[in-house]
Amino acid sequence: MNSVKEGIDFSELIQDDRIHGSLYTDADIYNEELTRIFYNGWVFVGHDSEIPESGDWVRRNIGEQPVLMIRDKTGQVQVLMNRCTHRGNLLFTNKAGNDHHLLCPYHGWVFDADGTLLDTPEAGGYGKQFNKPDFNIPKVNHVDSYRGFVFACAAEEAITLAEHLGDAAQLLDRVADMSPSGEIELSGGWLQHRFKANWKMLPENDTDGYHVASTHQSFVMATSSQAPDYVGEDSLPQVRDWGNGHTEIDFTPGYRKVDKTFEWYGRLSESKVPDYIAAMEQRYGKEEARKKLVDGPPHAIIFPNLFLAEMNIVYYYPVAPDECVQVYTPLYLKGAPELNKRTIRQTEGAVGPAAFLLADDVTIAERTQIGLRAHGSDWLDLSRGVDREEVDKDGHPVSHLSDETSNRAFWNHYKAVMNQ
Numbered sequence: 001m002n003s004v005k006e007g008i009d010f011s012e013l014i015q016d017d018r019i020h021g022s023l024y025t026d027a028d029i030y031n032e033e034l035t036r037i038f039y040n041g042w043v044f045v046g047h048d049s050e051i052p053e054s055g056d057w058v059r060r061n062i063g064e065q066p067v068l069m070i071r072d073k074t075g076q077v078q079v080l081m082n083r084c085t086h087r088g089n090l091l092f093t094n095k096a097g098n099d100h101h102l103l104c105p106y107h108g109w110v111f112d113a114d115g116t117l118l119d120t121p122e123a124g125g126y127g128k129q130f131n132k133p134d135f136n137i138p139k140v141n142h143v144d145s146y147r148g149f150v151f152a153c154a155a156e157e158a159i160t161l162a163e164h165l166g167d168a169a170q171l172l173d174r175v176a177d178m179s180p181s182g183e184i185e186l187s188g189g190w191l192q193h194r195f196k197a198n199w200k201m202l203p204e205n206d207t208d209g210y211h212v213a214s215t216h217q218s219f220v221m222a223t224s225s226q227a228p229d230y231v232g233e234d235s236l237p238q239v240r241d242w243g244n245g246h247t248e249i250d251f252t253p254g255y256r257k258v259d260k261t262f263e264w265y266g267r268l269s270e271s272k273v274p275d276y277i278a279a280m281e282q283r284y285g286k287e288e289a290r291k292k293l294v295d296g297p298p299h300a301i302i303f304p305n306l307f308l309a310e311m312n313i314v315y316y317y318p319v320a321p322d323e324c325v326q327v328y329t330p331l332y333l334k335g336a337p338e339l340n341k342r343t344i345r346q347t348e349g350a351v352g353p354a355a356f357l358l359a360d361d362v363t364i365a366e367r368t369q370i371g372l373r374a375h376g377s378d379w380l381d382l383s384r385g386v387d388r389e390e391v392d393k394d395g396h397p398v399s400h401l402s403d404e405t406s407n408r409a410f411w412n413h414y415k416a417v418m419n420q
């Protein structure tokens with residue numbers, strides 16, 4: 001990896017309690033992030049359940065690079081560059097498909113689902129020096145999954161996915177264990193929003209508890225059952241630093257106090273989903289099942305681009321210093337059709353274009369991006385809660401819902417990666 005561009009001192013730009021506004025606007029910093037975070041670190045690509053059959057593929061982006069997550073004929077998940085090795089054409093423009101042979105529409109080269117070049121039309125035109133294997137589609141070096149969540153890392157030498165996830169793997173367990181089969185199914189379709197703000201505003205905002213009562217006032221008022229959780233010095237939820245840039249808003253202390261199942265779902269009555277509850281009890285036992293149904297799924301960021309958004313799964317990718325794309329799908333649980341039918345409606349209400357949450361956050365992110373153009377106070381304050389953080393029983397820093405512990409955790413890890 002090249003050293004950080006001369007003149008950018010990330011230790012200066014990212015201090016313990018404040019960060020510099022240029023981190024959201026500077027093109028050199030953005031390019032350095034693409035190299036270090038997206039092209040040399042582990043990033044979320046998709047979920048196993050999206051490509052159940054061999055030849056199934058979905059289009060994805062790693063940073064600005066178009067890629068395909070594809071299941072080859074041996075059943076292995078591969079992440080291939082979505083680029084023909086002849087003259088660079090994008091192989092697929094659709095969102096998903098099933099193809100055992102990847103056919104480039106430009107001159108008709110054909111590749112196997114593992115990227116091997118199989119055929120070139122009118123092959124006689126190529127001389128003796130033409131060596132087919134030189135034209136196999138490049139693969140991302142490391143692909144691994146945890147509970148079906150597929151991650152890729154293009155660095156030649158990389159830490160393992162397990163090392164990258166660290167203790168935050170428990171958050172993915174918590175997602176999958178909401179399912180009575182222990183498996184999730186991301187088959188509900190993805191909703192995509194492109195907007196004019198730096199990508200880092202997403203992981204920051206998604207586990208920022210301070211903005212909820214203000215930015216999402218209409219949501220808090222409409223879901224009055226949860227309002228006390230979001231507001232006030234006595235609110236019980238906490239923000240948590242899981243290490244490696246992974247962060248969480250942990251709502252479980254509030255839900256446990258209320259001690260009702262489905263409080264996190266917006267007070268779903270047990271009578272509406274009897275089969276789901278029975279299936280959960282069968283898998284986990286009555287007591288453990290109830291605990292899961294009181295706690296609900298996590299609200300957490302897996303650095304750098306995956307948001308476990310309770311009953312939604314979200315990822316995002318940058319397209320420019322001041323532009324990014326955020327992509328959502330409902331969290332479907334395999335073996336829980338009763339609940340899944342409700343979840344798609346909840347997704348529409350929570351994160352659809354006319355919904356409560358996403359529109360609020362995106363508007364604020366775009367406003368912030370514009371606000372950053374104004375000079376005079378070039379630093380952004382992140383000092384909230386520095387004096388009242390605690391460490392939980394597992395050694396992770398936690399603090400009041402409204403504290404910036406999660407933001408500082410994100411930026412500290414970012415700094416470590418950018419200074420490597």
Ligand code: FES
Pocket residue numbers: 084085086087088089104105106107108109
């Ligand atoms: S660019 Fe793909 S076959 Fe020519």
Ligand SMILES: [Fe+2]
Pocket residue numbers: 205206211212215216357361
């Ligand atoms: Fe928000």
